[in-house]
Amino acid sequence: MKHLRIPLLLLFVAVSQVRADAPRPNILVIFSDDQSYKTVGCYPEAPPWVKTPQIDALASSGVRFERAYLGAWCMPSRASLLTGRLAHGVESMRMEGTYPGSTYDPAKTPFWPAVFRQKGYTTAHIGKWHTGIDTGWNRDWDHQIVWNRPKLPGNAGNYYSDQILSFDGIEHPHPQDGYSTDNYTQWAEEFINGRGRDPKKPWYLWLCYGAIHGPTTPAQRHLSDYSEAVPTIPQDVFGPRPGKPKYLETTQAWIPAADGKPALKKKPKQAGNFDRDEPGLSLEKWIIQMNQCAEAIDEGVGRLISALKTSGQFENTLVIYVADQGYAMGEHGLNMKLAPYDASYASPLIISQPGTIPQGKVCNQPVNSPDIVATIAARAGISIPWKIHGKDLTPLLENPQRKDWDHPVLMTFTGASYGSDARVRSSGEVYHNVPWWIMLRHHQYKYIRYLIPGETEELYDLNTDPEELNNLASKAEKSELLKSLRGQAIDELKKTDAPFVDELPRTLQEETL
Numbered sequence: 001m002k003h004l005r006i007p008l009l010l011l012f013v014a015v016s017q018v019r020a021d022a023p024r025p026n027i028l029v030i031f032s033d034d035q036s037y038k039t040v041g042c043y044p045e046a047p048p049w050v051k052t053p054q055i056d057a058l059a060s061s062g063v064r065f066e067r068a069y070l071g072a073w074c075m076p077s078r079a080s081l082l083t084g085r086l087a088h089g090v091e092s093m094r095m096e097g098t099y100p101g102s103t104y105d106p107a108k109t110p111f112w113p114a115v116f117r118q119k120g121y122t123t124a125h126i127g128k129w130h131t132g133i134d135t136g137w138n139r140d141w142d143h144q145i146v147w148n149r150p151k152l153p154g155n156a157g158n159y160y161s162d163q164i165l166s167f168d169g170i171e172h173p174h175p176q177d178g179y180s181t182d183n184y185t186q187w188a189e190e191f192i193n194g195r196g197r198d199p200k201k202p203w204y205l206w207l208c209y210g211a212i213h214g215p216t217t218p219a220q221r222h223l224s225d226y227s228e229a230v231p232t233i234p235q236d237v238f239g240p241r242p243g244k245p246k247y248l249e250t251t252q253a254w255i256p257a258a259d260g261k262p263a264l265k266k267k268p269k270q271a272g273n274f275d276r277d278e279p280g281l282s283l284e285k286w287i288i289q290m291n292q293c294a295e296a297i298d299e300g301v302g303r304l305i306s307a308l309k310t311s312g313q314f315e316n317t318l319v320i321y322v323a324d325q326g327y328a329m330g331e332h333g334l335n336m337k338l339a340p341y342d343a344s345y346a347s348p349l350i351i352s353q354p355g356t357i358p359q360g361k362v363c364n365q366p367v368n369s370p371d372i373v374a375t376i377a378a379r380a381g382i383s384i385p386w387k388i389h390g391k392d393l394t395p396l397l398e399n400p401q402r403k404d405w406d407h408p409v410l411m412t413f414t415g416a417s418y419g420s421d422a423r424v425r426s427s428g429e430v431y432h433n434v435p436w437w438i439m440l441r442h443h444q445y446k447y448i449r450y451l452i453p454g455e456t457e458e459l460y461d462l463n464t465d466p467e468e469l470n471n472l473a474s475k476a477e478k479s480e481l482l483k484s485l486r487g488q489a490i491d492e493l494k495k496t497d498a499p500f501v502d503e504l505p506r507t508l509q510e511e512t513l
Contacts, residue, residue, distance in 0.1 A: 035323035054302030062352025077324035084373035084388030091419035127208035143196035160217040185300035218292035231287040243471035253335035323347040363400035366441035410492035424503040428452025447485035453505040
């Protein structure tokens with residue numbers, strides 16, 4: 001077979017030369033809020049009545065990732081995407097003042113869009129901001145239309161209308177007219193078509209929709225959609241949940257109504273909830289509302305892709321569709337994010353660029369937010385000058401089914417604590433009734449460890465138990481697998497300089513060894 005070596009080498013050199021000579025891609029990241037993958041029609045877990053034709057078309061033009069993990073809630077998810085680091089590696093960020101008041105030191109927490117600016121990209125941010133009062137205008141962003149929630153807590157619940165916005169550093173004192181999802185789409189279209197940027201430069205746009213975050217408010221034109229839909233009720237909405245951690249008793253959100261179907265029970269006000277739902281709201285009605293809210297985003301995706309095509313930029317634009325995290329719709333009795341289950345936590349993720357990424361493929365390997373950042377940087381040919389926690393996904397984009405990919409994905413939940421502030425007391429740590437946790441995904445397995453003493457570990461085989469109903473952590477036949485994944489999780493904590501790696505409380509399984 002020696003006679004094949006020269007042609008293959010020449011082919012490799014030729015492909016490499018084409019990539020080296022190709023113009024740097026534009027980058028469009030479309031970022032939704034609290035959107036479960038079950039509200040995106042191209043995901044097999046979505047009900048058959050869910051219709052998102054434009055997002056589905058984007059998936060048909062690229063690679064759909066079956067599971068992506070960005071963060072447990074709004075702020076750490078965005079912090080991770082802006083830095084390429086897990087939340088426990090984001091220094092200086094903290095909550096201050098009235099929720100969602102927050103702050104950070106840009107010298108200690110640099111954001112990579114500033115690096116892209118220095119390397120010749122025009123950078124833009126449009127939409128929701130939830131990462132400190134300082135939005136980075138004229139440091140990270142050349143162009144910015146921003147709803148600065150940390151600065152304006154009194155306006156922070158206005159997800160769908162009457163937002164107070166700043167345009168390129170100038171705050172407009174009067175509430176913005178129109179439906180916010182549509183407004184963001186329009187401004188993104190204008191940027192794609194040349195407004196606010198140098199046409200000679202490649203560009204990066206981070207479009208941050210506020211939908212489908214609560215209070216779930218569909219556009220008027222979508223209020224009658226899905227009127228005949230019958231949502232599926234999760235089988236463990238009421239419990240019992242043998243083998244599950246104790247905190248699920250306190251986060252139980254649904255009770256049987258007079259007809260036996262789940263209805264939302266009254267619960268304490270939580271930071272960031274903004275009257276998401278009223279007690280007594282039926283789970284079926286709420287699921288429909290969530291999907292109605294997603295329709296305006298789907299329409300927006302179609303408009304943006306059309307703008308790229310009409311302007312001749314589509315083939316040279318890397319398009320990424322992703323959410324900050326999911327949101328449980330009754331699974332495990334939950335009506336929340338925060339928890340480490342896929343229903344609460346996993347995001348839809350689609351990556352597309354014609355000619356460079358295969359079309360209509362599905363990747364089952366788990367990935368996380370730092371991986372997305374590593375991929376964006378690699379495809380732009382830019383080196384980020386600090387340690388990031390991710391791995392370039394280009395090999396998976398080229399071959400989504402490759403067998404030699406071995407990348408354990410670590411995620412952590414440390415409440416509202418970041419960087420060196422994420423330390424664990426002997427009594428453990430809890431945020432909004434959910435204990436701090438670490439989660440490791442490796443191939444089909446998920447390992448969960450809570451940072452309170454004596455709590456059970458969790459182990460799931462997502463190939464056979466995708467809804468995470470059967471905890472295998474106490475099964476004798478899984479003891480070696482549990483031990484291996486526990487060790488891998490600790491190794492990943494060390495690699496990412498987690499400040500609490502030596503403070504992990506002993507688990508139920510460790511205490512019974």
